[in-house]
Amino acid sequence: MGWFASPSKLRAAGVLGMNRRNVQCILRYNKRSLYPLVDNKLKTKLAAQQAGVAVPELIGVIEHQFQIKTILALIDERTQFVIKPVQGSGGKGILVIVGRDGDYFIKPSGQRVSADEIQRHASNILSGLFSLGGRTDQAMIEALINFDEALAQYSYEGVPDVRVVVYRGYPVMAMIRCATHSSDGKANLHQGAVGVGLNLANGQAICAVQNGNLITQHPDTGHAFDDLVVPHWHAILMLACGAHEMTGLGYLGADIVLDKLHGPLILELNARPGLSIQVANQTGLLNRLKVIDEICNAEARTIEERVDIAQQRFGY
Amino acid sequence: MKARIQLYVVATLLAVIGISGALYKNISLGFPLWPGESRNVWTLQSKINFMPTGDPIEVTLALPEQHGNGIIIDENFSSSGFGFVINEEQGRRYARWSRRDPNNKAEITLHYKMQVVHDNKILSEPPAPEGSPAKPRTYPSERESLRAVYDHLSEMSGTDASFTQLVLSTLNAREKSQDVSFLLSLNNDDTLAVTAKLLAYRGIHFQIVKGVYLQDGRRRANYAQLLEIYSLGQWIQFNPETGERGLPDNFLIWQRGGISMLDVIGGANSNVEFSMVVNTVPARTVAMMQDLSSQATLIDMSIYSLPVEQQGVFKTLLLIPIGALVVVFLRVIVGLPTSGTFMPILIALAFIETGLFAGLPMFVLVVGVGLWIRYYLSHLNLLLVARVSAVIIVVLGLMAFFSIASYKLGIDSAMSVTFFPTIILAWTIERMSTLWEEEGARDVIKQGGGSLVVAVIAYGLMTNSIAKHLTFNFPELTLALLALILIIGQYSGYRLSELYRFRHMVAVQHKQRGQ
Numbered sequence: 001m002g003w004f005a006s007p008s009k010l011r012a013a014g015v016l017g018m019n020r021r022n023v024q025c026i027l028r029y030n031k032r033s034l035y036p037l038v039d040n041k042l043k044t045k046l047a048a049q050q051a052g053v054a055v056p057e058l059i060g061v062i063e064h065q066f067q068i069k070t071i072l073a074l075i076d077e078r079t080q081f082v083i084k085p086v087q088g089s090g091g092k093g094i095l096v097i098v099g100r101d102g103d104y105f106i107k108p109s110g111q112r113v114s115a116d117e118i119q120r121h122a123s124n125i126l127s128g129l130f131s132l133g134g135r136t137d138q139a140m141i142e143a144l145i146n147f148d149e150a151l152a153q154y155s156y157e158g159v160p161d162v163r164v165v166v167y168r169g170y171p172v173m174a175m176i177r178c179a180t181h182s183s184d185g186k187a188n189l190h191q192g193a194v195g196v197g198l199n200l201a202n203g204q205a206i207c208a209v210q211n212g213n214l215i216t217q218h219p220d221t222g223h224a225f226d227d228l229v230v231p232h233w234h235a236i237l238m239l240a241c242g243a244h245e246m247t248g249l250g251y252l253g254a255d256i257v258l259d260k261l262h263g264p265l266i267l268e269l270n271a272r273p274g275l276s277i278q279v280a281n282q283t284g285l286l287n288r289l290k291v292i293d294e295i296c297n298a299e300a301r302t303i304e305e306r307v308d309i310a311q312q313r314f315g316y
Numbered sequence: 317m318k319a320r321i322q323l324y325v326v327a328t329l330l331a332v333i334g335i336s337g338a339l340y341k342n343i344s345l346g347f348p349l350w351p352g353e354s355r356n357v358w359t360l361q362s363k364i365n366f367m368p369t370g371d372p373i374e375v376t377l378a379l380p381e382q383h384g385n386g387i388i389i390d391e392n393f394s395s396s397g398f399g400f401v402i403n404e405e406q407g408r409r410y411a412r413w414s415r416r417d418p419n420n421k422a423e424i425t426l427h428y429k430m431q432v433v434h435d436n437k438i439l440s441e442p443p444a445p446e447g448s449p450a451k452p453r454t455y456p457s458e459r460e461s462l463r464a465v466y467d468h469l470s471e472m473s474g475t476d477a478s479f480t481q482l483v484l485s486t487l488n489a490r491e492k493s494q495d496v497s498f499l500l501s502l503n504n505d506d507t508l509a510v511t512a513k514l515l516a517y518r519g520i521h522f523q524i525v526k527g528v529y530l531q532d533g534r535r536r537a538n539y540a541q542l543l544e545i546y547s548l549g550q551w552i553q554f555n556p557e558t559g560e561r562g563l564p565d566n567f568l569i570w571q572r573g574g575i576s577m578l579d580v581i582g583g584a585n586s587n588v589e590f591s592m593v594v595n596t597v598p599a600r601t602v603a604m605m606q607d608l609s610s611q612a613t614l615i616d617m618s619i620y621s622l623p624v625e626q627q628g629v630f631k632t633l634l635l636i637p638i639g640a641l642v643v644v645f646l647r648v649i650v651g652l653p654t655s656g657t658f659m660p661i662l663i664a665l666a667f668i669e670t671g672l673f674a675g676l677p678m679f680v681l682v683v684g685v686g687l688w689i690r691y692y693l694s695h696l697n698l699l700l701v702a703r704v705s706a707v708i709i710v711v712l713g714l715m716a717f718f719s720i721a722s723y724k725l726g727i728d729s730a731m732s733v734t735f736f737p738t739i740i741l742a743w744t745i746e747r748m749s750t751l752w753e754e755e756g757a758r759d760v761i762k763q764g765g766g767s768l769v770v771a772v773i774a775y776g777l778m779t780n781s782i783a784k785h786l787t788f789n790f791p792e793l794t795l796a797l798l799a800l801i802l803i804i805g806q807y808s809g810y811r812l813s814e815l816y817r818f819r820h821m822v823a824v825q826h827k828q829r830g831q
Binding site: 004005006007011013017020022188213214275282283 | 651755819
């Protein structure tokens with residue numbers, strides 16, 4: 001095998017390229033005006049709540065500097081919560097609190113944080129310290145997700161999340177992204193996280209890929225991916241499909257986390273999901289998109305029906 | 317599909333308009349499609365040396381004149397510490413340097429550099445002389461000899477021209493008559509002075525032509541003189557040393573007539589020396605300069621009708637579509653990651669100013685140091701606008717530092733860092749450092765490297781002489797470029813980088829199928 005695959009072989013494998021994704025999926029099905037809904041986490045959350053799509057609970061929003069004093073009242077007696085910028089990117093500016101000790105708050109690292117520091121952090125978020133372009137931002141406080149321990153062993157330092165690509169309302173491909181030591185706790189595949197392709201039929205792992213190479217076990221925790229089965233699989237697919245109704249985006253990536261108590265929750269939506277999910281599944285997207293294009297125009301279907309069809313057609 | 321057909325129609329239309337416009341210009345108006353033949357452009361440097369006497373200094377240098385055989389494309393003067401003006405007196409141009417500095421007694425050197433095309437065809441006639449030539453001043457002792465020589469030569473020649481030639485050959489002959497030898501010794505062996513007296517006896521108008529013999533790589537050359545007489549309505553040149561008639565092929569005329577080439581007041585031992593090199597430049601460039609100065613009817617409605625400075629701006633601006641094409645091609649077809657879509661073009665434009673070999677290391681150096689400083693600034697928790705502003709100031713400081721350091725070290729080229737637009741550098745640094753924080757160093761190297769590769773390729777194409785020639789002379793070809801970009805814009809096939817990225821998938825699938 002040389003350095004490059006021949007285009008005809010890639011086409012035979014049904015690999016979706018960036019240009020085709022941009023022209024035929026994003027430009028055609030994702031209207032520009034819908035982007036703010038997914039780029040702004042608060043709007044996503046409010047729309048989700050309205051549509052009845054499960055998301056982490058919203059505790060409160062701070063829009064203006066003068067509201068910062070009210071932050072403690074918003075938090076009230078809660079011991080676990082997250083403060084994050086509404087338009088932040090790359091995970092910057094997210095403050096996670098896992099417990100309380102008297103007047104102090106405790107970070108996951110065990111470090112104690114005073115109420116003053118929490119207010120200052122919120123103030124920094126508002127002034128745009130963490131948002132791209134330095135725009136003034138809003139801070140939102142949401143409930144901390146209690147990760148399902150079934151998956152914790154497949155991730156190092158970070159949180160595994162399930163990415164489902166939804167095309168015209170049908171789930172077409174899914175993977176779970178596991179942070180590694182070399183990805184620095186981040187779940188981006190090109191930074192060294194492990195992508196595990198998931199069988200749409202049952203949520204079982206198909207294969208695992210790190211940096212483009214097939215692997216069998218997690219490089220840090222040593223757990224074999226063969227046994228990996230994502231629980232609540234049907235609910236996850238239902239949730240992802242619901243995001244299509246909610247946003248109107250024809251090609252979207254739904255990032256879903258599993259909460260111990262609440263089950264699957266949508267963490268984030270992406271209007272331009274990347275192509276690495278194909279590598280994690282070792283399968284091209286193109287053929288699946290074609291299948292959807294064929295069956296899509298026939299009749300309007302409910303979420304339930306769409307998930308069923310996808311599970312039948314794309315499962316193993 | 318409808319949109320696609322529309323796109324092809326628009327693209328075809330644009331391409332047809334652009335290409336037919338270019339063809340019309342080529343066929344009907346005679347614009348050459350290729351850079352074509354080149355002309356020799358001489359870079360001539362004149363060096364004026366003198367010792368100041370302590371009095372106020374005034375140096376006057378006659379500049380090449382309009383009736384000469386040179387087209388001046390560009391000229392520069394060095395005038396450090398001097399007041400400097402260019403005067404025009406009676407149709408002649410003079411450069412005048414002046415200074416009042418009694419203490420400085422070191423030798424002074426002044427420079428005048430010009431780029432000139434030598435072309436004997438453009439020679440024009442100075443106005444005909446008026447009145448009869450002035451009677452020459454002669455020494456009483458030489459009058460008899462002059463008369464004898466004059467009578468002798470007059471008998472032998474019919475026309476003024478043949479008389480002049482005869483005078484010169486007689487004065488330069490190895491075997492001289494007694495009278496001729498006497499005349500020369502009385503006039504300090506100055507052939508021209510004796511010739512002048514003899515010509516005045518005959519009533520011929522004449523003047524001295526000063527100029528330079530062009531020869532590539534010549535240094536410390538002195539100016540040469542020709543003798544020019546007015547006869548039968550035209551000026552005829554003679555070489556005073558050989559009597560040869562006509563203008564020598566490589567003689568660049570500086571001054572026709574006039575009193576002196578160089579006047580130095582307040583200085584002694586003054587002289588002017590010339591050094592010269594020749595460069596090959598496309599004929600078009602030269603022709604354009606000529607057309608501009610004379611007539612521009614054919615090209616009245618084109619970029620050529622703009623002032624030369626604006627033309628220069630357009631020359632650069634019209635290269636941008638080529639850079640855009642490179643960016644589109646490398647991003648869509650090849651899939652090179654770049655930071656910012658058009659940053660590479662701006663970097664390429666900067667490289668055009670600095671030259672690639674000086675520009676590339678300077679760019680990497682400034683951005684590298686800037687990144688490091690930006691890293692420190694990020695610790696101070698500044699807002700974005702303040703942070704970018706701070707980086708701009710730091711970049712300015714860096715540029716000043718590198719310029720001064722390189723100047724002191726004697727590396728001229730490094731000073732060209734100032735050609736980089738400060739804002740571009742600052743933004744590049746800001747962008748790179750954001751990338752660094754969000755995605756890590758790998759992405760910075762990937763995108764930064766990608767941008768530089770695109771910039772270098774764009775630079776290569778934008779400095780290509782054919783590309784330069786075509787964009788400047790056929791701006792309508794930009795429409796064809798636009799069509800090409802539109803066509804690439806709907807390409808939905810694989811990128812070259814994807815053939816690499818997904819190469820394992822094909823292999824795996826083959827394996828699976830094989831099992």
